[in-house]
Amino acid sequence: MSVDAEQIARRAKHAFEEAQQRLTQGAAADQARSAALEQIRAHLQDARDEIEAANKEDMRLANEQVAAGNLSASLASRLDLFSKPGKWESMLQGVSDVAALPSPLDVCTYAKRLAEPTSKSGALDLYRLTCPIGVLLCIFEARPEVIINIASLAIKSGNAAILKGGKESKHTAAVMAKVVAAALATTPLPSDLVQTVETRGDVAALLHQDRYVDLVIPRGSNELVRSIQREARMPVMGHADGLCAGYVHEDAEVEMTVATVIDAKTDYPAACNALETLLLHRSHLTSGLWTTLSSALLQVGVTLHCDAESLPVASQSLSLLPSSSSSSSSAKVGKVVAATAEDFDTEFLDLDLAIKVVSDVDEAIRHINEHGSHHTDIILCRPLDADAHTTYNPTPGAQGASGEMASPVEHPAAKKFTQSLSSANVFVNASSRFADGFRYGFGTEVGISTGRTHARGPVGLEGLVIYKYVVKAQGRGPQTAAEFNGAPQDGGEKREWAHNDIEMRYPRF
């Protein structure tokens, strides 16, 4: 088993290096990668019947497992690539969408002239340029279309990938992997650039191949991510809990708070960016806000897990609501229960919300630091003035049409909340559901990372690249470190560091 893993890992690194050596012109290399993606799309299209047959076989076996009570029906239904209209086409379109994104490679992010020319030598220039990471090991769940999505992202970013999907989709994955390899064989890219493995044993062995595998990307349950973090000898970009909290400040507006909290809790309760905890400024027990908010949440079926202070108002709200049966709405009214200590450490992923009363923004921050998962946290406060931006240029002293002030007034609590919390996403007056790569404008999403290094929050193609430093010595004459030490070999003058900014662009060779 581990011999196989080493071979797979070595082949992946070799394919990565081959690709790097074959495609050496920035724009042309990106065009070649994008053309390879279009080849993959065309080959998948041609192999539709074969892939559908494999997918039917996976479905048949999965339905046997469902009948035997070993697999949930919802998981089995996620395997199905063909019954739901548009799913297969949308997978194919995704390949073209990734191909059309701007290349994340060869971007200059730092450029300095280290030293100016002298009478004996030319200038010495430093560039920091984005480049691929190398070999990615991607481990994900049942949905077979993810294999194509991740393969596209890896190819576009110049990396090699080893993919492990869920065992329930293994027939589909095997055929699609074969098709991807066949498509790559018609391009300048090595066909080993994307490989798949099937068993957990393969993954376990690959997690020790730190000589060849550069980054592990697990997408799945917390248990999966944590066990990989324990075993891997290389960096892991994992997606763990999303225990998101919202803090309702003293000056929050009722209408805005109600709509935002309901969106954050109910737009998609099973998502990692759904709200799980609500921290309520004590003033709202009597301001009327909690009365309105608790009633609104109960009406859309949310069960409120209330601390001792927030419970009486919520119970009263519930008692004033018509029962579900007599209501015109089809939504089932929620419940009010006393919160347990565990409720504040629970990612419900359902129509449940834990409520706690706090004295101020500092107590809210402390609660989030202690109980949150640093995924996404939001503060609700009075409407904030607009920042002066390219799209908003008010006349000095005048008020905007919508009543926005030209000179923004400070909001210390919003400032403190956004500065102090070290969560990946911190929002003011916006729903936590906005924490998403597509919504952020990245065009696509590798996943949402809860780590604190490399890339965090929604990760786009940028998260699959790193950088290298390229130094270009210009003109004649050697460029030696000794000249700067004050000991030039020819006894000449000590050379001085310049460290001047130069244009950030790819250097010419």
Add this chain to the structure above:
Amino acid sequence: MSVDAEQIARRAKHAFEEAQQRLTQGAAADQARSAALEQIRAHLQDARDEIEAANKEDMRLANEQVAAGNLSASLASRLDLFSKPGKWESMLQGVSDVAALPSPLDVCTYAKRLAEPTSKSGALDLYRLTCPIGVLLCIFEARPEVIINIASLAIKSGNAAILKGGKESKHTAAVMAKVVAAALATTPLPSDLVQTVETRGDVAALLHQDRYVDLVIPRGSNELVRSIQREARMPVMGHADGLCAGYVHEDAEVEMTVATVIDAKTDYPAACNALETLLLHRSHLTSGLWTTLSSALLQVGVTLHCDAESLPVASQSLSLLPSSSSSSSSAKVGKVVAATAEDFDTEFLDLDLAIKVVSDVDEAIRHINEHGSHHTDIILCRPLDADAHTTYNPTPGAQGASGEMASPVEHPAAKKFTQSLSSANVFVNASSRFADGFRYGFGTEVGISTGRTHARGPVGLEGLVIYKYVVKAQGRGPQTAAEFNGAPQDGGEKREWAHNDIEMRYPRF
């Protein structure tokens, strides 16, 4: 033991969070951090006698170990903070130097208007802002001044640090840690922001505290770094081998090549950016370049480990040199030996260089991919034309004073070398010794990372920060994800994503 480690780690995370909560204004926060650094400098100055006594005790114990043959004299001498003139003062000055650097925090690196205002709500803006990572565990070698350097970097970048120095400097480290904590107690920063641990057992236990420790930074031997990578459950930013190679292309100039290779090999042979392997284009066996280069290397005492092709010329060069005794130079002449297979995988860290003849740049790249450590690799070729930069604006069509062309001519081998190799530093016509944070203009250096994620190559303060996404909803009206799904709660119109660039700056709150 592990209970202590958990307490230390929890205190560090708490101190980090406290500091984040106490310092919430960007510029003022940086001033407070810098002022805290100046407090540390002043307290160290005041405690000089106490620190010197502790350092003498470490030296006494170390010299006993040297006498018993358990410790090298050179390691013992590195402990000494006070005998060498300027060492103590330079440590103190380093604290002020870090304080004076621009803050790496609160820098906006991405800004988008996610959605334009509507009749019901204001604009929705996204900012990506740099922020501290959290708790750093730094493990390093004997030199006691490193503790002050790392503590300064951690404080400046808003992180908390747990430091473990070499056991030989433990008395000095303990007193300095006490002084740092006393200095922090006079500032708005928590005194637990910097803590020290003393034993390997403490470190082993801390490597499992992934709930509290966010990044491990080991600086030391390859064995140390690798064992930490195996044990740590959190990301590791390690500094491993520097097996640097130089490739001499067909069109390389003799004078430039000789001076650059000698600098790369001899400026500081024990450094990780020193040259260890030289790949020679076959044409240079007869072009005269290898004759001149081998002679020059031998004259400065370099032992050449030659492959079968390069050996005859090198042997001839040696035979033509006067013996050391009769030479006017004090340098001992080097040797010529037949290279073993291991020589090309060896980081000599001494005046030794492995020589191999290759057919072209592709073979050089393949050799480096197989044998190198992706630290720093250089290509030597004909002098390259200047890029047109802000500091260099030639008249179109005209030639520069030093003969530089206004329209650069392409150099395919240099292009391929810099594009294909995924080393952290890839240089054209420059010595590998330039791979260094100070020389790159970072002001300081955390270390040189050989990883492929987060930060690589010379790492400055930027490597100690990560980012968070801050969304600011402007004006009145709720900002919900549902509006964009086509299902606004009030039945209004579907809202569209804008994803327009806005000014990259810290948002106003």
